Amino acid sequence: MRRNQEIEQIADDAQQCQRYFFGVTANQKRSMRKRWLAHEYVRLYPNVYARSEYYNKLNPRERALHLIRALAAKYPQKVFGAMSAALILGLECPGYNDRLGHVQIAADTSIPPRPSGTIEKIYVHPLTFIVHDGIRITPPERTLVDCGLRYSYMQSLGIFDSALRFGMTTRKDIADTCSGLRKDCSPIQKLLRDADEKSENGGESLCRATILEAGLARPELQHEFRDPANRKHIFRTDFLWTCDHKTVVLEYDGMEKYTNQHMTNGHDTRRVVYDERNREDALRRAGVTAILRTDYEELRRPQTLIQKLLNNGVPMGKALW
Known part of the structure; x- marks a missing residue:
């Protein structure tokens, strides 16, 4: 043409x-x-x-952000909420790829449910907004509450983790937002109980959500071990359980660990794998009895991960909910 x-x-x-x-x-x-x-x-x-x-x-997250920015330019008076606001804030949204083509618009008038379509209008009252990167969105604490009430625990935990990690809001502000709503906010209470700013990325949050939803004991995040052979070398582990004279470590492996030049310090994949083996040797010297690994593909069939953890001595947790 x-x-x-x-x-x-x-x-x-x-x-x-x-x-x-x-x-x-x-x-x-x-x-x-x-x-x-x-x-x-x-x-x-x-x-x-x-x-x-x-x-x-473009990847799914980039496609979602491109659409939100286009609609914000087309309709500058609109306020974006829920997952759309979370994406604009740069929060981690793991487990949400199946709905990244949808955009949430906040409104303070009653809206009949629409199960399909690109635009999802959500009821937010009182409707207040902040401007982030030139786009009107609901404030962080309201964004988190709306996400926690609209989406599953698995989809929401990473959003809460990253909001706390980035210092965008506090547990008190989130709880105060809930207190002003005439809704059952028990899902938010559960998310606030389990949210942890030590979680470093969405993959780790999704992994932890899988573990906790299965009823396993709560792991310690980012525990530091010092290599007995070289006390200057300190290693942090993604997840740690210590029980019955066993120290079990679980590492979440995202593909970026092997391909992102920032994360690999410019090293090729073979060097990264070599360094990882040396790291595992140091952890064993420091007393770790089992080092397990998982990735996103395994999280899609969570029973495999859960059984692996149980087989290596990770106990079930106490019923807190």
Whole structure:
């Protein structure tokens, strides 16, 4: 199709802002629609597009953020809430990929439920907002409460962990927000009990949620061990249980551990694996009796992980809920 300089500039400007683009004039809308029908563009929402090649390179979280930013530019008076607000705040949202194509708009008027569609309107009263990166969103504590009440424990724990880790809100502010609602906030109380700012990423939060939901004993996070062979070397473990003369460590392995240059200090995969073996040797010298590993794929079949932990002596926890 013949190149349209005006449309190309609109698309370029949107990509620079990491969002999708839309037409304003009738001619722009018509031209974009033609390119969508010719498979040059992907349509994410009526009159909201992305270049197909650009869109295919984005991961699910990036796609969600691009759509939220596009809708915020298109409707600047709208307030985004729940998971959309959590994404704009940069919070960890593990276990939510199946709904990252949905956008939550907050409103203070009663809204009939809509089980499908890109836009989910949620009732928030009183409706207040902050502006973050130029976008109106619900305040962090209200965002967390709405997420905890709308989504599962598995989906929400990482959001709470990261909000506390980043210092965006406090347990008291979250509890105070609950006290002003005429709702059963027991899911929020459970999340506040289990949330831990020591959790370093969404994968670890999802792993811990899996463990706690299965009723296993609560692990200690980020415990430090000093290598007896070299006291200068200190290692932190993701999860630790000490019971019946056993010290069990569980490590969560995300793919970034082997591919992200920042996390690998620029080393190749073979060097990273070598360093990991040396680390495990040091942990055993420090008294660790079992070192177990898991990853996201195993969390998708959690019984495998749970049985592995039980087989290595991790006990069931006391009933707290």
